[in-house]
Amino acid sequence: MSGRVKKAKRQFDFTQGGYLKPMLMFSIPVLFGDVFSVLYNVVDSIVVGQYVGSHALAAVNSSFAITMVCVAIYAGFGMGSGVVIGQIFGAKQMENVRKAVATAFVGAFFVGITMSVVGLLISRPLLMAINTPAEILDDANIYLRIYMCGCATQLFYFMTSGLMRSMGDSQTPMQALILCAVLNIVLDITFVVVFNMGCAGVALATVISQALSAVMVVSRVLMGTYGFKIGRKDLKLDFEILIMILKVGVPSAIQQLVNSLGLLLVQSYANSFGTNLVASNGIIQKLDSFALIPVQALGQTITMFNAQNVGAGKLDRVKKGNQKAMTLIFAVGAIAGVFLFFCVGPMYRLFINPNDPGSAQILEIGQTSVQILAFFYCVTAIQQGYMAVLRGAGAAVPVMIIVIGSTIMYVPLTYLMAVRTGHYEGLYWAKNAFNTIMAVGVVCYYRFGNWQRFRAVKGPAGPAGD
Numbered sequence: 001m002s003g004r005v006k007k008a009k010r011q012f013d014f015t016q017g018g019y020l021k022p023m024l025m026f027s028i029p030v031l032f033g034d035v036f037s038v039l040y041n042v043v044d045s046i047v048v049g050q051y052v053g054s055h056a057l058a059a060v061n062s063s064f065a066i067t068m069v070c071v072a073i074y075a076g077f078g079m080g081s082g083v084v085i086g087q088i089f090g091a092k093q094m095e096n097v098r099k100a101v102a103t104a105f106v107g108a109f110f111v112g113i114t115m116s117v118v119g120l121l122i123s124r125p126l127l128m129a130i131n132t133p134a135e136i137l138d139d140a141n142i143y144l145r146i147y148m149c150g151c152a153t154q155l156f157y158f159m160t161s162g163l164m165r166s167m168g169d170s171q172t173p174m175q176a177l178i179l180c181a182v183l184n185i186v187l188d189i190t191f192v193v194v195f196n197m198g199c200a201g202v203a204l205a206t207v208i209s210q211a212l213s214a215v216m217v218v219s220r221v222l223m224g225t226y227g228f229k230i231g232r233k234d235l236k237l238d239f240e241i242l243i244m245i246l247k248v249g250v251p252s253a254i255q256q257l258v259n260s261l262g263l264l265l266v267q268s269y270a271n272s273f274g275t276n277l278v279a280s281n282g283i284i285q286k287l288d289s290f291a292l293i294p295v296q297a298l299g300q301t302i303t304m305f306n307a308q309n310v311g312a313g314k315l316d317r318v319k320k321g322n323q324k325a326m327t328l329i330f331a332v333g334a335i336a337g338v339f340l341f342f343c344v345g346p347m348y349r350l351f352i353n354p355n356d357p358g359s360a361q362i363l364e365i366g367q368t369s370v371q372i373l374a375f376f377y378c379v380t381a382i383q384q385g386y387m388a389v390l391r392g393a394g395a396a397v398p399v400m401i402i403v404i405g406s407t408i409m410y411v412p413l414t415y416l417m418a419v420r421t422g423h424y425e426g427l428y429w430a431k432n433a434f435n436t437i438m439a440v441g442v443v444c445y446y447r448f449g450n451w452q453r454f455r456a457v458k459g460p461a462g463p464a465g466d
Contacts, residue, residue: 011168033174036181059139061282072256080249086166086307112152119148146203306392333381383439
């Protein structure tokens with residue numbers, strides 16, 4: 001049996017009131033949560049680079065593109081659940097919200113277990129397929145196999161934090177990420193520095209800390225914090241809602257999978273430049289993730305704003321809010337790029353021991369590469385912003401098509417600009433081209449496409465404003 005209880009404090013209802021102020025207030029906890037999310041990944045690299053060495057750092061970094069495939073599935077499932085629940089929440093259909101949450105929990109359990117089993121079976125062949133250097137293959141495989149054991153708990157965290165945000169709560173996911181990051185740092189130091197467990201210790205610290213964050217967010221939903229309770233008898237699939245989730249989640253997952261597979265191919269090109277480039281490229285990915293945190297926080301907020309208002313049928317409010325949000329996200333992206341351009345040197349030195357034989361070359365590669373990327377961050381911000389708009393509206397299929405088309409161009413561009421020329425800088429110029437192509441695609445679809453038709457919630461829809 002489920003019951004109605006008092007709703008959580010500090011939930012945002014984006015279907016009424018102002019635009020930028022509630023977006024900013026909602027995005028601040030998302031921002032802090034994302035900072036800590038990136039922080040524990042960065043700490044992994046810092047601890048390994050400083051206390052184990054550049055070969056171990058390269059081993060951890062070589063798994064990045066593969067773990068991003070896993071994240072693509074987590075994000076796709078979480079996006080499908082979050083958008084559908086956000087639209088149902090915006091339409092104030094609370095009983096259907098409860099059914100959707102229960103459906104998402106059951107689905108996450110089976111998907112997560114399947115991912116772990118498959119991942120354990122194919123980890124080493126997959127690392128070999130992306131040209132992981134032989135001297136780091138064993139360490140990379142140990143790291144990846146342990147990481148795969150945590151697929152279910154990571155999926156539960158992604159999915160549950162997404163549905164929390166869809167119902168206007170950005171603070172609880174932030175608190176869980178802070179707890180996860182702090183515990184991960186403590187465990188990294190304990191396993192790697194104290195017990196000398198190397199790459200295995202880093203992976204184990206990540207899996208344990210992420211499992212705790214999953215327990216925290218799931219238990220909060222089960223306790224009835226959001227206006228409904230979910231008991232054991234409620235944990236069953238509602239197939240109508242499941243289809244709604246899959247209509248958004250499957251294209252989102254395919255989009256992210258294609259993007260991640262493209263990254264795998266690009267990673268294989270990067271691996272061909274040697275261990276120092278692999279180590280440097282992993283640091284670049286960490287710094288890139290860090291610099292884009294404010295953009296991604298605003299993107300998640302924009303998605304939830306659109307999901308709730310599309311669900312409520314307030315399309316005029318959607319368009320006015322998006323116009324204001326795009327100006328803001330462009331400015332944030334430009335600031336992030338300038339910051340990274342001037343701060344790359346000091347930040348890079350956190351990851352490498354100056355006594356390591358490859359440190360000078362790793363630093364040189366990093367400074368050149370990050371400065372190539374920095375001035376395109378405003379383009380990336382616009383791309384992220386309009387993708388967030390379309391996701392919130394439920395238009396996952398058009399976004400998937402745009403991403404697939406852009407990735408199809410990205411891979412050969414990278415090959416021509418980097419591998420054929422023999423210049424690693426081409427890796428990063430190709431990435432700039434990729435982000436620009438995607439930005440043009442999503443902006444054109446938002447301006448000229450019929451994205452409003454993807455509304456998942458049944459009921460009246462029109463140009464209603466406030």
